[in-house]
Amino acid sequence: MVTTEETPDEAEAGDGAGAGAGAGRGTKRQFISWVTLALMTTASVASLRPSPSMAIYGLAAVFLYLLPAVVFLLPTALVGAELASGWSGGIYRWVSEALGKPLGFVAVWCQFAMTIAYYPSLLAYVASTFAYVIDPGLAENGLYVAIVIVVVYWTGVWISSRGTKTVAGLSSAGLVIGTLVPGVLLVALGLVFLGQGNPSAQPMGASHWLPPWTGLASLVLIVNNFLSYAGMEMNGVHVSSLRHPKREYPKSMFLATGLVLLIFILPALAISWVMPSSELSLTAGLMQAFQAFFDHFHIGWMTRVVGVMLVAAALGGMLTWLSGPARGLVLLSRQEGYLPPAFQRFNKYGTPQNIMVAQGVITTLIGVLYAFSDDVSSAYWMFSVITVQIYLIAYLLMFAAVIRLRRTRPEVERGFRVPAVTWVAGTGAAASVAALFIGFVPPDQFGGQPLWRYLLIVGGGLLLLGIVAPVCFLKFRKPGWVHPDHR
Numbered sequence: 001m002v003t004t005e006e007t008p009d010e011a012e013a014g015d016g017a018g019a020g021a022g023a024g025r026g027t028k029r030q031f032i033s034w035v036t037l038a039l040m041t042t043a044s045v046a047s048l049r050p051s052p053s054m055a056i057y058g059l060a061a062v063f064l065y066l067l068p069a070v071v072f073l074l075p076t077a078l079v080g081a082e083l084a085s086g087w088s089g090g091i092y093r094w095v096s097e098a099l100g101k102p103l104g105f106v107a108v109w110c111q112f113a114m115t116i117a118y119y120p121s122l123l124a125y126v127a128s129t130f131a132y133v134i135d136p137g138l139a140e141n142g143l144y145v146a147i148v149i150v151v152v153y154w155t156g157v158w159i160s161s162r163g164t165k166t167v168a169g170l171s172s173a174g175l176v177i178g179t180l181v182p183g184v185l186l187v188a189l190g191l192v193f194l195g196q197g198n199p200s201a202q203p204m205g206a207s208h209w210l211p212p213w214t215g216l217a218s219l220v221l222i223v224n225n226f227l228s229y230a231g232m233e234m235n236g237v238h239v240s241s242l243r244h245p246k247r248e249y250p251k252s253m254f255l256a257t258g259l260v261l262l263i264f265i266l267p268a269l270a271i272s273w274v275m276p277s278s279e280l281s282l283t284a285g286l287m288q289a290f291q292a293f294f295d296h297f298h299i300g301w302m303t304r305v306v307g308v309m310l311v312a313a314a315l316g317g318m319l320t321w322l323s324g325p326a327r328g329l330v331l332l333s334r335q336e337g338y339l340p341p342a343f344q345r346f347n348k349y350g351t352p353q354n355i356m357v358a359q360g361v362i363t364t365l366i367g368v369l370y371a372f373s374d375d376v377s378s379a380y381w382m383f384s385v386i387t388v389q390i391y392l393i394a395y396l397l398m399f400a401a402v403i404r405l406r407r408t409r410p411e412v413e414r415g416f417r418v419p420a421v422t423w424v425a426g427t428g429a430a431a432s433v434a435a436l437f438i439g440f441v442p443p444d445q446f447g448g449q450p451l452w453r454y455l456l457i458v459g460g461g462l463l464l465l466g467i468v469a470p471v472c473f474l475k476f477r478k479p480g481w482v483h484p485d486h487r
Helices: 034-045 051-055 058-086 091-099 101-134 136-140 142-160 164-195 216-229 234-241 245-274 285-296 302-336 353-372 376-408 421-438 451-476
Strands: 002-006 028-032
Touching: 028 034, 034 245, 051 058, 051 216, 051 245, 051 285, 058 091, 058 216, 058 245, 058 376, 058 421, 091 101, 091 302, 091 376, 101 136, 101 142, 101 285, 101 302, 101 353, 101 376, 101 451, 136 285, 142 302, 142 353, 142 376, 164 245, 164 285, 164 302, 216 245, 216 376, 216 421, 245 285, 285 302, 302 353, 353 376, 376 421, 376 451
Parallel strands: none
Antiparallel strands: 002 028
């Protein structure tokens, strides 16, 4: 639910660093319910997209989802709840308060920069899924994938520029129509399939709870779960859109956590019941499973219907990511002058449209590379890994921030406090470091391409977007770039 109230000065509605800064005077402040925020968070975190990469492991997918949930998702949700209930403004303010403004900028920059690699991989999935609506043969066609990436991304920019109310409604609708309904349908089809006496395509015995160990490369796909779980704290940038943030934000995060786990685990199992691991595509595996089920039950026409629903879910998640990280980056830049003034402007809906357009230019160039790729699945995986690694830098700073703020700012009232915060945040940080390094190991499914190419693309993407870019902004910023309201 979204409501609005007229405010004489949006920048004074919060504490000066909240979502209202920069929205302008005399505008309507928009409020959302904690349930809506939970759905927005779930839409930005959970989807059926990563299911094929875990379905490859069969029953062991349960373990591979639960492990990072315990060591990463749970710490992230707990830490995000404490920080957001004590300080509004999202990760950029949390890190700035604890570790200094330069590292605060690095955190929000990484949260923003990871989307540059995230959108091509997400929209490659959208393209492969939509291919089953028009022509399944297009799922691995690089030119087709590139066209979809460019067209859909710019459409998303236009929708996001319409403000929080539009994004909240569309992302929540996308979650229900394109994730919950297809997810329930997939699991139901799988249960009926097994109930008819059909054997599972992958073993489901007690001895298969743990994945087989054939070297680190055999488990590398677990890194995808860190990307799947990333974003629990992202909507902290919208915390000031809640009427009672200190009380409502923690409830929103815990509801989102439960929904995320259900959405991930059950569909992955259902896919493994009907599709052998050797035949699964990382981008089109979900539609492969639906098509197999629908063909078995002689309702093949449903494949196209589900394809449209899944595309709706993916686009809903993309809309949430578009509005959050860019907004946090611009708010910090207005205060400290990290970006040129042209990239600091908000439109009449309070959306940083200019920075999203600049981001779109880079995303478009990356998306065009798909047109020259003869292996869409491998390109999809590499962009996914780059996304994870860049974002893990922000998480490491966030975990460090909650520990330091507990020690240096104990007097700040928090609506929620993490129990054993050092152990919880330490566990999340250790898991983040492990995932960062594991990402440099190509998976068994990489397709036999040269190792140097994989390391060059993944390492280069991490170095350029996650380290070099923020360092350059910090070094070359100019005093005149600080917004007049903060001078």
